[in-house]
Amino acid sequence: MRGAYDVRLFPKEFQDETYLDWERDYKWNAHREWHAGLNRSAYRSFLREGQFTEIAALVIRIESRTNLLVSFEKMALRDAVKSAAGTPLLSMALEGRRKNLMSVRCHCGASTKANKSPDVAGGESVRKTERHAGCSSQVRSGLPV
Template sequence: MSVRQQRKETQISRSVQSGSASVVACRRKFLRFFPNGFADEKYISWERGYKWNAHEKWNAQLNRAEYESLLRKKEFSEIAERAVKIEAPTNMLFSFEKLALRDAVKSAEGACLFALELFELLHGAGKPEKKFERWCETVAGLPKIQSRVFTHPVVTVFGFIAQPETHIFLKPKVTQAAARKYGFDFEYQSRPSWEVYRGLLEFAEQIKLDLKDLKPRDMIDIQSFIWVQGSSEYDE
Protein backbone atom coordinates (compact mmCIF):
# COMPACT_ATOMS: atom_id res chain seq x y z
CA MET A 1 0.00 0.00 0.00
CA SER A 2 1.36 3.42 -0.95
CA VAL A 3 1.88 6.22 1.57
CA ARG A 4 -0.98 8.11 -0.07
CA GLN A 5 -3.34 5.14 0.29
CA GLN A 6 -2.27 4.66 3.90
CA ARG A 7 -3.03 8.31 4.58
CA LYS A 8 -6.50 7.93 3.07
CA GLU A 9 -7.19 4.82 5.14
CA THR A 10 -6.08 6.69 8.27
CA GLN A 11 -8.50 9.51 7.45
CA ILE A 12 -11.33 7.01 6.98
CA SER A 13 -10.44 5.29 10.27
CA ARG A 14 -10.69 8.63 12.05
CA SER A 15 -14.09 9.16 10.45
CA VAL A 16 -15.22 5.77 11.73
CA GLN A 17 -14.24 6.82 15.23
CA SER A 18 -15.98 10.21 14.99
CA GLY A 19 -18.97 9.33 12.82
CA SER A 20 -21.36 6.54 11.95
CA ALA A 21 -20.66 3.62 9.65
CA SER A 22 -23.20 5.01 7.17
CA VAL A 23 -21.25 8.27 6.90
CA VAL A 24 -18.06 6.36 6.20
CA ALA A 25 -19.82 4.18 3.62
CA CYS A 26 -21.04 7.28 1.78
CA ARG A 27 -17.58 8.77 1.85
CA ARG A 28 -16.06 5.58 0.48
CA LYS A 29 -18.63 5.43 -2.31
CA PHE A 30 -17.77 8.97 -3.38
CA LEU A 31 -14.06 8.21 -3.36
CA ARG A 32 -14.55 5.02 -5.37
CA PHE A 33 -15.95 7.11 -8.20
CA PHE A 34 -13.62 10.06 -7.62
CA PRO A 35 -10.39 8.89 -5.90
CA ASN A 36 -9.02 12.43 -5.67
CA GLY A 37 -12.19 13.73 -4.09
CA PHE A 38 -13.40 17.17 -5.06
CA ALA A 39 -10.15 17.79 -6.97
CA ASP A 40 -10.63 14.72 -9.16
CA GLU A 41 -10.60 15.54 -12.88
CA LYS A 42 -13.48 13.16 -13.55
CA TYR A 43 -15.47 14.82 -10.76
CA ILE A 44 -14.89 18.23 -12.32
CA SER A 45 -15.97 16.89 -15.71
CA TRP A 46 -19.03 14.95 -14.54
CA GLU A 47 -20.38 17.06 -11.70
CA ARG A 48 -18.79 20.37 -10.79
CA GLY A 49 -17.85 21.80 -14.17
CA TYR A 50 -21.24 22.54 -15.69
CA LYS A 51 -22.62 23.90 -12.41
CA TRP A 52 -19.66 26.24 -12.01
CA ASN A 53 -20.00 27.32 -15.64
CA ALA A 54 -23.61 28.32 -14.94
CA HIS A 55 -22.42 30.31 -11.92
CA GLU A 56 -19.82 32.12 -14.01
CA LYS A 57 -22.45 32.97 -16.62
CA TRP A 58 -24.64 34.36 -13.86
CA ASN A 59 -21.78 36.52 -12.58
CA ALA A 60 -21.21 37.83 -16.10
CA GLN A 61 -24.86 38.48 -16.99
CA LEU A 62 -26.74 38.99 -13.73
CA ASN A 63 -24.21 40.14 -11.15
CA ARG A 64 -25.63 42.53 -8.58
CA ALA A 65 -24.64 45.73 -10.39
CA GLU A 66 -26.06 44.51 -13.70
CA TYR A 67 -29.20 43.18 -12.02
CA GLU A 68 -29.80 46.52 -10.27
CA SER A 69 -29.27 48.39 -13.54
CA LEU A 70 -31.86 46.24 -15.29
CA LEU A 71 -34.30 46.72 -12.42
CA ARG A 72 -33.93 50.50 -12.58
CA LYS A 73 -34.79 50.34 -16.28
CA LYS A 74 -37.68 47.97 -15.48
CA GLU A 75 -36.23 45.34 -17.80
CA PHE A 76 -38.01 42.56 -15.95
CA SER A 77 -38.47 40.33 -18.97
CA GLU A 78 -34.78 40.65 -19.81
CA ILE A 79 -33.83 39.55 -16.29
CA ALA A 80 -36.16 36.56 -16.44
CA GLU A 81 -34.97 35.60 -19.90
CA ARG A 82 -31.31 35.71 -18.87
CA ALA A 83 -31.96 33.64 -15.76
CA VAL A 84 -33.88 30.98 -17.68
CA LYS A 85 -31.22 30.82 -20.42
CA ILE A 86 -28.41 30.43 -17.89
CA GLU A 87 -30.13 27.43 -16.32
CA ALA A 88 -31.31 25.91 -19.61
CA PRO A 89 -28.09 24.04 -20.65
CA THR A 90 -27.83 22.32 -17.27
CA ASN A 91 -29.65 19.15 -16.29
CA MET A 92 -30.76 20.50 -12.93
CA LEU A 93 -34.43 21.03 -13.80
CA PHE A 94 -36.63 18.42 -15.42
CA SER A 95 -37.92 19.28 -18.89
CA PHE A 96 -41.44 19.88 -17.56
CA GLU A 97 -40.03 22.33 -14.99
CA LYS A 98 -38.03 24.18 -17.64
CA LEU A 99 -41.17 24.48 -19.78
CA ALA A 100 -43.32 25.58 -16.84
CA LEU A 101 -40.75 28.21 -15.87
CA ARG A 102 -40.54 29.63 -19.38
CA ASP A 103 -44.33 29.81 -19.54
CA ALA A 104 -44.53 31.44 -16.10
CA VAL A 105 -42.27 34.37 -16.99
CA LYS A 106 -43.56 34.99 -20.52
CA SER A 107 -46.10 37.54 -19.36
CA ALA A 108 -45.04 40.98 -18.15
CA GLU A 109 -46.65 40.27 -14.78
CA GLY A 110 -44.85 36.96 -14.33
CA ALA A 111 -41.49 38.38 -15.36
CA CYS A 112 -41.91 41.34 -13.00
CA LEU A 113 -42.76 39.16 -10.00
CA PHE A 114 -39.92 36.79 -10.78
CA ALA A 115 -37.28 39.50 -11.28
CA LEU A 116 -38.18 41.58 -8.22
CA GLU A 117 -38.46 38.75 -5.72
CA LEU A 118 -35.43 36.84 -6.97
CA PHE A 119 -33.37 39.98 -6.39
CA GLU A 120 -34.74 40.18 -2.85
CA LEU A 121 -33.84 36.54 -2.24
CA LEU A 122 -30.28 37.09 -3.41
CA HIS A 123 -29.52 40.63 -2.27
CA GLY A 124 -32.35 41.89 -0.09
CA ALA A 125 -32.14 42.75 3.59
CA GLY A 126 -33.80 40.64 6.24
CA LYS A 127 -33.64 37.15 7.67
CA PRO A 128 -33.00 34.27 5.26
CA GLU A 129 -36.16 32.45 6.31
CA LYS A 130 -38.36 35.47 5.57
CA LYS A 131 -36.75 36.02 2.18
CA PHE A 132 -37.04 32.37 1.25
CA GLU A 133 -40.68 32.12 2.28
CA ARG A 134 -41.50 35.23 0.26
CA TRP A 135 -39.70 33.73 -2.73
CA CYS A 136 -41.72 30.53 -2.35
CA GLU A 137 -44.94 32.54 -2.27
CA THR A 138 -43.86 34.38 -5.41
CA VAL A 139 -43.06 31.21 -7.36
CA ALA A 140 -46.33 29.65 -6.20
CA GLY A 141 -48.16 32.70 -7.57
CA LEU A 142 -46.53 32.74 -11.01
CA PRO A 143 -48.83 32.11 -13.99
CA LYS A 144 -49.38 28.43 -14.69
CA ILE A 145 -50.24 27.25 -18.20
CA GLN A 146 -49.68 23.48 -18.17
CA SER A 147 -47.14 22.07 -15.73
CA ARG A 148 -46.70 23.38 -12.20
CA VAL A 149 -43.77 25.68 -11.58
CA PHE A 150 -43.86 25.55 -7.77
CA THR A 151 -41.41 22.71 -7.13
CA HIS A 152 -38.38 22.35 -4.88
CA PRO A 153 -35.94 22.36 -7.81
CA VAL A 154 -37.40 25.56 -9.28
CA VAL A 155 -37.38 27.47 -5.99
CA THR A 156 -33.78 26.46 -5.19
CA VAL A 157 -31.98 26.40 -8.54
CA PHE A 158 -31.38 30.14 -9.03
CA GLY A 159 -30.03 30.76 -5.55
CA PHE A 160 -27.70 27.81 -6.09
CA ILE A 161 -26.47 29.08 -9.45
CA ALA A 162 -26.08 32.68 -8.29
CA GLN A 163 -24.63 32.13 -4.81
CA PRO A 164 -23.26 28.59 -4.39
CA GLU A 165 -21.33 29.67 -1.32
CA THR A 166 -24.69 30.14 0.45
CA HIS A 167 -27.51 28.36 -1.36
CA ILE A 168 -28.00 24.70 -2.23
CA PHE A 169 -30.14 22.92 -4.80
CA LEU A 170 -32.83 20.42 -3.82
CA LYS A 171 -33.72 17.38 -5.90
CA PRO A 172 -36.31 15.67 -3.68
CA LYS A 173 -35.99 11.95 -4.45
CA VAL A 174 -32.21 11.98 -4.72
CA THR A 175 -31.81 14.03 -1.55
CA GLN A 176 -34.17 11.83 0.45
CA ALA A 177 -32.32 8.71 -0.71
CA ALA A 178 -28.97 10.28 0.14
CA ALA A 179 -30.15 11.33 3.60
CA ARG A 180 -31.35 7.80 4.36
CA LYS A 181 -28.02 6.33 3.31
CA TYR A 182 -26.14 8.96 5.29
CA GLY A 183 -28.23 8.42 8.40
CA PHE A 184 -29.46 12.02 8.48
CA ASP A 185 -33.03 12.78 9.53
CA PHE A 186 -34.17 14.96 6.63
CA GLU A 187 -37.79 15.96 7.20
CA TYR A 188 -39.18 16.32 3.70
CA GLN A 189 -42.53 17.71 2.63
CA SER A 190 -43.68 17.99 -0.97
CA ARG A 191 -44.62 21.67 -0.66
CA PRO A 192 -41.55 23.95 -0.79
CA SER A 193 -41.00 25.86 2.44
CA TRP A 194 -38.28 27.29 4.64
CA GLU A 195 -38.63 24.33 7.02
CA VAL A 196 -37.68 21.86 4.29
CA TYR A 197 -34.92 24.08 2.94
CA ARG A 198 -33.50 24.67 6.41
CA GLY A 199 -33.33 20.91 6.88
CA LEU A 200 -31.35 20.62 3.66
CA LEU A 201 -28.96 23.37 4.80
CA GLU A 202 -28.43 21.47 8.06
CA PHE A 203 -27.73 18.28 6.09
CA ALA A 204 -25.24 20.22 3.96
CA GLU A 205 -23.48 21.61 7.02
CA GLN A 206 -23.15 18.13 8.51
CA ILE A 207 -21.63 16.80 5.30
CA LYS A 208 -19.26 19.77 5.14
CA LEU A 209 -18.11 19.01 8.68
CA ASP A 210 -17.72 15.28 8.04
CA LEU A 211 -15.77 15.86 4.81
CA LYS A 212 -13.62 18.68 6.14
CA ASP A 213 -10.40 16.92 5.16
CA LEU A 214 -11.60 16.64 1.54
CA LYS A 215 -11.99 20.44 1.47
CA PRO A 216 -15.36 21.01 -0.21
CA ARG A 217 -15.26 24.48 -1.76
CA ASP A 218 -18.92 25.40 -1.67
CA MET A 219 -22.44 24.06 -1.96
CA ILE A 220 -21.70 22.81 -5.48
CA ASP A 221 -19.38 20.23 -3.96
CA ILE A 222 -21.84 19.38 -1.19
CA GLN A 223 -24.79 19.04 -3.58
CA SER A 224 -22.69 16.90 -5.91
CA PHE A 225 -21.76 14.62 -3.00
CA ILE A 226 -25.46 14.26 -2.19
CA TRP A 227 -26.18 13.48 -5.84
CA VAL A 228 -23.59 10.71 -5.92
CA GLN A 229 -25.17 9.09 -2.86
CA GLY A 230 -28.79 9.25 -4.00
CA SER A 231 -28.84 9.14 -7.80
CA SER A 232 -29.36 5.93 -9.76
CA GLU A 233 -26.58 7.18 -12.05
CA TYR A 234 -24.16 6.09 -9.35
CA ASP A 235 -25.71 2.77 -8.38
CA GLU A 236 -23.10 0.13 -7.71
Protein backbone atom coordinates in the same frame (compact mmCIF):
# COMPACT_ATOMS: atom_id res chain seq x y z
CA MET B 1 -18.29 4.57 0.24
CA ARG B 2 -16.89 7.75 1.73
CA GLY B 3 -19.11 10.76 2.05
CA ALA B 4 -21.53 11.32 -0.80
CA TYR B 5 -19.38 9.78 -3.54
CA ASP B 6 -18.01 6.32 -4.18
CA VAL B 7 -14.21 6.53 -4.20
CA ARG B 8 -14.13 3.83 -6.89
CA LEU B 9 -15.87 6.27 -9.22
CA PHE B 10 -13.93 9.33 -8.04
CA PRO B 11 -10.63 8.04 -6.56
CA LYS B 12 -9.34 11.55 -5.85
CA GLU B 13 -12.74 12.53 -4.43
CA PHE B 14 -13.48 16.24 -4.93
CA GLN B 15 -10.22 16.82 -6.81
CA ASP B 16 -10.85 13.96 -9.23
CA GLU B 17 -10.96 15.06 -12.89
CA THR B 18 -14.04 12.92 -13.56
CA TYR B 19 -15.83 14.43 -10.57
CA LEU B 20 -14.93 17.93 -11.74
CA ASP B 21 -16.13 17.16 -15.26
CA TRP B 22 -19.37 15.40 -14.31
CA GLU B 23 -20.40 17.23 -11.14
CA ARG B 24 -18.62 20.54 -10.61
CA ASP B 25 -17.33 22.42 -13.65
CA TYR B 26 -20.65 23.07 -15.39
CA LYS B 27 -22.12 24.38 -12.12
CA TRP B 28 -19.14 26.65 -11.56
CA ASN B 29 -19.37 27.90 -15.16
CA ALA B 30 -23.09 28.65 -14.68
CA HIS B 31 -22.22 30.53 -11.49
CA ARG B 32 -19.61 32.61 -13.33
CA GLU B 33 -21.98 33.29 -16.22
CA TRP B 34 -24.68 34.34 -13.75
CA HIS B 35 -22.35 36.83 -12.08
CA ALA B 36 -21.03 38.12 -15.40
CA GLY B 37 -24.49 38.81 -16.81
CA LEU B 38 -26.49 39.48 -13.70
CA ASN B 39 -24.08 40.90 -11.13
CA ARG B 40 -25.45 43.35 -8.60
CA SER B 41 -24.91 46.49 -10.69
CA ALA B 42 -26.23 44.94 -13.92
CA TYR B 43 -29.21 43.52 -12.06
CA ARG B 44 -30.04 46.88 -10.43
CA SER B 45 -29.70 48.57 -13.82
CA PHE B 46 -32.08 46.07 -15.42
CA LEU B 47 -34.57 46.65 -12.59
CA ARG B 48 -34.27 50.44 -12.78
CA GLU B 49 -34.89 50.38 -16.54
CA GLY B 50 -37.73 47.88 -16.24
CA GLN B 51 -35.90 45.31 -18.37
CA PHE B 52 -37.59 42.34 -16.73
CA THR B 53 -37.71 40.32 -19.94
CA GLU B 54 -33.92 40.57 -20.24
CA ILE B 55 -33.49 39.29 -16.68
CA ALA B 56 -35.83 36.36 -17.37
CA ALA B 57 -34.09 35.57 -20.68
CA LEU B 58 -30.70 35.47 -18.97
CA VAL B 59 -32.02 33.24 -16.19
CA ILE B 60 -33.60 30.85 -18.71
CA ARG B 61 -30.49 30.80 -20.91
CA ILE B 62 -28.17 29.92 -18.02
CA GLU B 63 -30.55 27.42 -16.47
CA SER B 64 -31.34 25.63 -19.73
CA ARG B 65 -27.71 24.58 -20.21
CA THR B 66 -27.45 22.91 -16.81
CA ASN B 67 -29.27 20.45 -14.60
CA LEU B 68 -29.35 22.86 -11.67
CA LEU B 69 -33.13 22.53 -11.45
CA VAL B 70 -35.21 19.37 -11.53
CA SER B 71 -37.80 18.98 -14.30
CA PHE B 72 -40.81 20.35 -12.38
CA GLU B 73 -38.77 23.39 -11.27
CA LYS B 74 -37.78 24.02 -14.89
CA MET B 75 -41.46 23.87 -15.89
CA ALA B 76 -42.42 26.23 -13.06
CA LEU B 77 -39.75 28.71 -14.13
CA ARG B 78 -40.86 28.64 -17.75
CA ASP B 79 -44.55 28.88 -16.77
CA ALA B 80 -43.78 31.86 -14.56
CA VAL B 81 -42.18 33.91 -17.33
CA LYS B 82 -44.70 33.10 -20.08
CA SER B 83 -46.98 35.94 -19.05
CA ALA B 84 -46.14 39.63 -19.03
CA ALA B 85 -46.86 39.68 -15.29
CA GLY B 86 -44.39 36.88 -14.62
CA THR B 87 -41.14 38.54 -15.64
CA PRO B 88 -41.27 41.42 -13.13
CA LEU B 89 -42.34 38.98 -10.42
CA LEU B 90 -39.41 36.70 -11.24
CA SER B 91 -37.11 39.71 -11.07
CA MET B 92 -38.47 40.60 -7.63
CA ALA B 93 -38.16 36.97 -6.51
CA LEU B 94 -34.49 36.97 -7.45
CA GLU B 95 -34.04 40.03 -5.29
CA GLY B 96 -35.84 38.37 -2.40
CA ARG B 97 -39.07 40.35 -2.58
CA ARG B 98 -41.04 37.16 -3.15
CA LYS B 99 -40.71 34.09 -0.97
CA ASN B 100 -40.27 31.54 -3.75
CA LEU B 101 -41.11 30.56 -7.29
CA MET B 102 -44.56 29.31 -6.21
CA SER B 103 -45.47 32.88 -5.36
CA VAL B 104 -44.38 33.94 -8.83
CA ARG B 105 -46.48 31.18 -10.41
CA CYS B 106 -49.52 32.07 -8.31
CA HIS B 107 -49.45 35.79 -8.97
CA CYS B 108 -48.81 35.57 -12.69
CA GLY B 109 -51.55 32.99 -13.21
CA ALA B 110 -49.35 30.24 -14.61
CA SER B 111 -51.46 27.40 -15.93
CA THR B 112 -51.32 24.11 -14.10
CA LYS B 113 -53.25 20.84 -14.14
CA ALA B 114 -55.58 20.19 -11.25
CA ASN B 115 -54.82 17.54 -8.69
CA LYS B 116 -57.97 15.45 -8.54
CA SER B 117 -59.13 13.02 -5.91
CA PRO B 118 -62.26 10.85 -5.89
CA ASP B 119 -65.24 12.22 -4.01
CA VAL B 120 -66.20 9.61 -1.42
CA ALA B 121 -69.97 10.14 -1.72
CA GLY B 122 -70.43 10.45 -5.48
CA GLY B 123 -67.29 8.92 -6.95
CA GLU B 124 -66.64 12.07 -8.99
CA SER B 125 -63.28 13.77 -9.25
CA VAL B 126 -63.07 16.87 -7.12
CA ARG B 127 -60.41 19.53 -7.41
CA LYS B 128 -58.53 20.13 -4.20
CA THR B 129 -57.45 23.73 -3.71
CA GLU B 130 -55.62 25.48 -0.97
CA ARG B 131 -54.48 29.00 -0.33
CA HIS B 132 -50.73 29.32 -0.75
CA ALA B 133 -49.07 31.04 2.22
CA GLY B 134 -48.29 34.64 1.33
CA CYS B 135 -50.22 34.40 -1.92
CA SER B 136 -53.60 35.93 -2.68
CA SER B 137 -54.58 33.33 -5.26
CA GLN B 138 -55.65 29.75 -4.76
CA VAL B 139 -53.28 26.95 -5.70
CA ARG B 140 -54.19 23.41 -6.58
CA SER B 141 -52.72 21.19 -3.91
CA GLY B 142 -50.23 18.49 -4.71
CA LEU B 143 -48.64 20.36 -7.59
CA PRO B 144 -44.88 20.73 -7.73
CA VAL B 145 -43.43 24.14 -7.12
